[in-house]
Structures are given as structure tokens and as C-alpha cells.
Amino acid sequence: MVRFLLSLTILAVLGCVGKQGECPSVYFGGEIANPTSDYVVLYRNDAYIDSAKLDDTNRFAFRLQGLDEGLYHFDHSPELQYVYLQEGDSLLIRLNTVEFDESLVYSGQGSAINNFLVEMFLAFEEEEPLIYEYYALDPEAFGKKIDSLRSIKINHLEELVADNQLSEKMQSMAKASIDYNTYIYKEKYPFYHKKKTGEETIHELADSFYDYRKTIDLNNRDLTYFRPYFDFMKYHFGNLSYMDCMEHCSTEKKPVSSHLHFNKHKLYLVDSLVVEKDLRDILFRNIAMDYLLKEHEANEECQIFIDKFRSLSTNESHKEEINMLYSGIQGLQPNRELPNLVLKNVDDEEVSLREISKGKTTVFYFWAGSQKKHFENVTAHVEKLKKEYPNHTFVGINLRTSFPQWKLLLDEYRLDKKTQFHGEDFKEVQMSMIVDGLNKCVIAKDTLIVDAFANLYYSF
Numbered sequence: 001m002v003r004f005l006l007s008l009t010i011l012a013v014l015g016c017v018g019k020q021g022e023c024p025s026v027y028f029g030g031e032i033a034n035p036t037s038d039y040v041v042l043y044r045n046d047a048y049i050d051s052a053k054l055d056d057t058n059r060f061a062f063r064l065q066g067l068d069e070g071l072y073h074f075d076h077s078p079e080l081q082y083v084y085l086q087e088g089d090s091l092l093i094r095l096n097t098v099e100f101d102e103s104l105v106y107s108g109q110g111s112a113i114n115n116f117l118v119e120m121f122l123a124f125e126e127e128e129p130l131i132y133e134y135y136a137l138d139p140e141a142f143g144k145k146i147d148s149l150r151s152i153k154i155n156h157l158e159e160l161v162a163d164n165q166l167s168e169k170m171q172s173m174a175k176a177s178i179d180y181n182t183y184i185y186k187e188k189y190p191f192y193h194k195k196k197t198g199e200e201t202i203h204e205l206a207d208s209f210y211d212y213r214k215t216i217d218l219n220n221r222d223l224t225y226f227r228p229y230f231d232f233m234k235y236h237f238g239n240l241s242y243m244d245c246m247e248h249c250s251t252e253k254k255p256v257s258s259h260l261h262f263n264k265h266k267l268y269l270v271d272s273l274v275v276e277k278d279l280r281d282i283l284f285r286n287i288a289m290d291y292l293l294k295e296h297e298a299n300e301e302c303q304i305f306i307d308k309f310r311s312l313s314t315n316e317s318h319k320e321e322i323n324m325l326y327s328g329i330q331g332l333q334p335n336r337e338l339p340n341l342v343l344k345n346v347d348d349e350e351v352s353l354r355e356i357s358k359g360k361t362t363v364f365y366f367w368a369g370s371q372k373k374h375f376e377n378v379t380a381h382v383e384k385l386k387k388e389y390p391n392h393t394f395v396g397i398n399l400r401t402s403f404p405q406w407k408l409l410l411d412e413y414r415l416d417k418k419t420q421f422h423g424e425d426f427k428e429v430q431m432s433m434i435v436d437g438l439n440k441c442v443i444a445k446d447t448l449i450v451d452a453f454a455n456l457y458y459s460f
């Protein structure tokens, strides 16, 4: 493998000799073990840049010219990961889809920042259970723990900066990956603390608890599509909305408990505090999605909310998406006919949901081959439910797995092929069945919907 990487680098360099001006200014390539798709697709924010087909040894290469320095992401369906690119980079990756993020290693020119970002991603993922324990602590102790975890990472960043030539932009991206992930913990704290301790009201916090808020940037265009930053914004506005409601609308130290009311606060706060256009629009989209998915009702209140969203958003495709989601939700109300959705059976024949459920009480659930852990858990859980509910037919709908791979998994796990179906078009299944969570299920009687927003773990 090492030899292969070296030879590629040399080729990329040699390929340029004597052709000045025509040389690709950025090379990005590598090898993907156990590929789950034939392509690697490169994006800048939400815009498509280029795609590369894997060759018969599972290698791909991009040669790109005139790229802006900054954060990109590549998609090897169904997974995606960030890559930071800059003029002159000659970057190679090695990746195994079985352990996507854990296996990702960059080498070559431009690798330092990219390996750092992956390392931070994994570090935060790893400390999650620990933080969950810390939420029980009082605010001062919690703050100390969180700050010391942050210092370790900041020290690590300082070493990186000392050992490598990183542009100013890279350094602030690396720092943002530490800071915003860390500040998410603090934005969550009041709510998780209440839940963990069983306290009746939100714990009083000293003003200094939120000191970092003085340094955050609510209008950072470079970070708009960076997950930790965007996630921070979501929690931050959730927190602000709650506090705003407590202050202005509540009487007994409790906020008004209506999703519509709460989400109106959120829309209002984003509208008044965020100026950056893209960031505003994706936050509005997120609030609208969140609201519709939690409420999943179709009534006048929803319509009022959607109208408000439409008046604020400037993004036509977001508006279209929210419309589709809403009409999906309307179509999934109890006693409506099951959506007109067609799946494939193991013999590669088309079968509709209505045909599958005809004359039976059916529970449709969802799984993806790439999410092994979830797949195994859900399979075991469904086996249990089958025994408890012998009159129900449990039907698995597979998503985001190739047809041949799906069939292999059916064999490997000895699943009943009569009750397993393959969904070719993820987006179509997701939108018509509103698949918003891993354990979501749809209960139908004959061809009519009983509960389209049920949960495998809570609804039985």
C-alpha cells in the first residue's frame, strides 16, 4: 500500500513536467477498500464540483484546477466526509468503508490539516459517553471538565501549527472544529442537567458560564456547511429560544409547551440575529423540518408555520423540499391509503406497499447495510416482537445498500426473504414514508395507515 501511494505521488508530479500552466493545481485521490458505490463525488458546500469513478483496483483520482481554498466534502455513497483543499495540494486517502471514519487516513501535501480534522471528529465522538456523565455535575464542575478537555485539544493544535505550515484559514478551521464542538456541550448543559438530576427547573447559571458566547461568530460564511458549527447554531438557538420564552411568555418558570410556539421563537431569533444568507436559509430549513417531523400533523397551525417559513427563506429548493415533506405528512395521516410506493423483492420483481400489506396488519421498518450495528439490533428486536405479536407481519425495507449486497446480507443473517424488500430510491422512500429516524416504523392494516409515525421500541 505504501509503495502504491508513493508511486502515485511521483506520477502526479512527473505528469506535470514540461506542461506548465496546464498542470492540475490540486490532486486528490486514493483507494477505497470495500467500496459501497462506484463513485467518489466532490462537493463545495452544497454545490457539485466533480466526480471520479473507481477503477478496477478501487482507486480514484481528481485533478482539479482553480479551487478556492477551504472546506469541501466527498461523498462515497452512503457516507461522506470533509476534505480541506488548497492550491498545490497533492492529497491521498486510504479508506475502508467497513469502518469509514475510523479508517480514514490522509497522506501527502495537505494531509496535516485533514488528519487533524478527522482526529478531532473521532475525539469528540469518543468522549461523548463521558460528557453524558458530566451533565450531572453542577455548572462550575461541569465547566471545568469541559474546559480542560478543550485545553488538551488546543495544545494539540498548537503542536500542529508549530510543526506544519498552515494557512491562517486552516488554523481557524482547525480551531473552529475544537471550539464549536466544545460549546455544544455548554449549550446543551441546562437541559441535560435537568434531565439527569431530575431537578424541577433549569439550574441557575452564573453569567460566566456562557462567556464563550462573546467570542462566537453567528455569521461565519466559511463555516456555514461545517457540521460542528451548524450543530452548534442549532443548539444555541434552541437554548436561546427556551430562555427567551421563559423570560417573555412564561408565568410559572416553565416555557409554553407547544412546538409551534417554540419554533416561532426560533424563527424569530434566527431572523433577528443571523445575517449571512446561506446560514439563515439552512437554519430556517432545519427549524421547519424539525417542527414538521415532531408534529407530523396536518392542520391549520402547520399551514401558518409553513407560510411563516416561506416568507423568511430565500431558497427555492428548501421551500420545495418543505412542501414535499408536508404533503408526505398529509398523506400519512391515519386511515389514509398507504403511499403508492414500489419496492423490489429478492427476485428483482416490483411489489407495491399496498400489495405487501393487503389483508394483513403490517409493520414496515427500515434498515441500511452500512449501519451494521443498527441492523443487528433491529433484527434481534423484530424477532422478539414477532413472538409477542404473532398476528402482525413485520416487513423490513432496506435502504442505501446495493441490490446484490442486500441479497448477501439476507443470506448471511438468514432473514425471511418473503418479508424483506429493497428500496432502490432512498429519497423517494424517505419522503413518502417520512423516514426520519432509525427506529421509525409504519403500521398499516390492509392497505390503510394505522400509525405512520410509530417507533419499533416505544410503540409496542
Ligand SMILES: [Zn+2]
Binding pocket: 244, 245, 246, 248, 249, 250, 256, 261, 262, 265
Ligand atoms: Zn414563548
